[in-house]
Amino acid sequence: MAKKHILIVPGDGIGQEVTTVGKQVLDRIAEKFGHEFTYDEALIGHVAIEATGDPLPEETLVKMRASDAILFGAVGHPKYDNDPSAKVRPEQGLLKMRKELGLYANLRPIKLFDELLEASSIKPEILKGSDILFFRELTGDVYFGKRERLDDGNTAYDTMIYSKYEVERIARKAFEAARTRSKKLMSVDKANVLESSRLWREVIQKIAPEYPDVEVEHQFIDAAAMLLIKDPRRFDVVVTGNLFGDILTDEASQIAGSMGMLASASVGDSTGVYEPIHGSAHDITGKGVANPLASVLSAALLLDISFGLKAEADAIIAAVDKVLKDGFRTRDIANSETPADKILGTDAMGAELLKHL
Numbered sequence: 001m002a003k004k005h006i007l008i009v010p011g012d013g014i015g016q017e018v019t020t021v022g023k024q025v026l027d028r029i030a031e032k033f034g035h036e037f038t039y040d041e042a043l044i045g046h047v048a049i050e051a052t053g054d055p056l057p058e059e060t061l062v063k064m065r066a067s068d069a070i071l072f073g074a075v076g077h078p079k080y081d082n083d084p085s086a087k088v089r090p091e092q093g094l095l096k097m098r099k100e101l102g103l104y105a106n107l108r109p110i111k112l113f114d115e116l117l118e119a120s121s122i123k124p125e126i127l128k129g130s131d132i133l134f135f136r137e138l139t140g141d142v143y144f145g146k147r148e149r150l151d152d153g154n155t156a157y158d159t160m161i162y163s164k165y166e167v168e169r170i171a172r173k174a175f176e177a178a179r180t181r182s183k184k185l186m187s188v189d190k191a192n193v194l195e196s197s198r199l200w201r202e203v204i205q206k207i208a209p210e211y212p213d214v215e216v217e218h219q220f221i222d223a224a225a226m227l228l229i230k231d232p233r234r235f236d237v238v239v240t241g242n243l244f245g246d247i248l249t250d251e252a253s254q255i256a257g258s259m260g261m262l263a264s265a266s267v268g269d270s271t272g273v274y275e276p277i278h279g280s281a282h283d284i285t286g287k288g289v290a291n292p293l294a295s296v297l298s299a300a301l302l303l304d305i306s307f308g309l310k311a312e313a314d315a316i317i318a319a320v321d322k323v324l325k326d327g328f329r330t331r332d333i334a335n336s337e338t339p340a341d342k343i344l345g346t347d348a349m350g351a352e353l354l355k356h357l
């Protein structure tokens, strides 16, 4: 029996809607497997700015540090997206959380459920059998480098910056993972142009001999973006920087069928944060149509990685598989042949899942 304290941080937009389902699933797992999970909730992003003026209030950080794991939703609000001059922004809360908790490794599994082969815009024969694990570096790069406006606001710069130790620690995680999979690692950079990428490649080349059983391939980000759609099965474990990983994994969501299907684990020095790769999705917020499966699959990663509860995580994945096999879809993964009575909203999809847990 595991006794654990989980912090739910829904954030903004559909973050609120999908973490409700993620928590229901954790509750059901605790009941079914005899664990004791206690919960607390905390503010981040736009809702935190509204309540306190700060996108990551100190109270939230304290609760984060005191928890065994965190189920996170998303941040973001159109008010800031359309106002480039806003100084305080929801996304600052997310970046600060990652830095403060030392969450330098963001694991993004691209898991394609067989039933969703037709949900992708990529041909099924190209897709079938795709299974990728991205290691996106999460606390460095251009998101954390110096940025500034110059010339009375007419010029701006952001700094893409990496130190060797930052590359080495994420690379080692990726090499270790490659050892447990097909022993292939692709490192993605832009070393033909960027000095920070040349440092990235140098570090990968330096530590590669320590993993002689792992075959390393280097790709430039532009070619990798193309190959991902042309031949997704060529990819297995991928390690890349913060910006390239952010972009490539949104692209990779089309392999899994939708942004609403991709979970992630942000881990490193302290409490792990488990979060969908998607954002707060203003276009569907409040409509009750968001796909909750990315949050549900994030809950599965939480159980597996932070609590070592593999059977429980597998039970969640099996339940997702079952509802998809039964033909149920949220709007984002439905197609023109999906019967209307099989297209479910967020809560109904959650209820259907719970029947199999």
Ligand SMILES: NC(=O)C1=CN([C@@H]2O[C@H](COP(=O)(O)OP(=O)(O)OC[C@H]3O[C@@H](n4cnc5c(N)ncnc54)[C@H](O)[C@@H]3O)[C@@H](O)[C@H]2O)C=CC1
Residues within 6 Å of the ligand: 014, 018, 073, 074, 075, 076, 077, 078, 081, 091, 094, 258, 259, 260, 261, 275, 276, 277, 278, 279, 280, 281, 282, 283, 284, 289, 290, 291, 292, 294, 332
């Ligand atoms: N981790 C985070 O908190 C992230 C926050 N953001 C923020 O989110 C806001 C919206 O950004 P966007 O560029 O629109 O990215 P987004 O990921 O929120 O949405 C992109 C598209 O995918 C769809 N989508 C996303 N999640 C879905 C789900 N669960 N079910 C069904 N459809 C889903 C949306 O409807 C939209 O059409 C912005 O303020 C942005 O800064 C963006 C990405 C990550």
Ligand SMILES: CC(C)CC(=O)C(=O)O
Residues within 6 Å of the ligand: 091, 094, 095, 246, 277
């Ligand atoms: C808002 C960004 C900083 C976050 C993002 O797009 C992501 O983590 O995928």
Ligand SMILES: [Mg+2]
Residues within 6 Å of the ligand: 246, 247, 250, 277
């Ligand atoms: Mg992103």
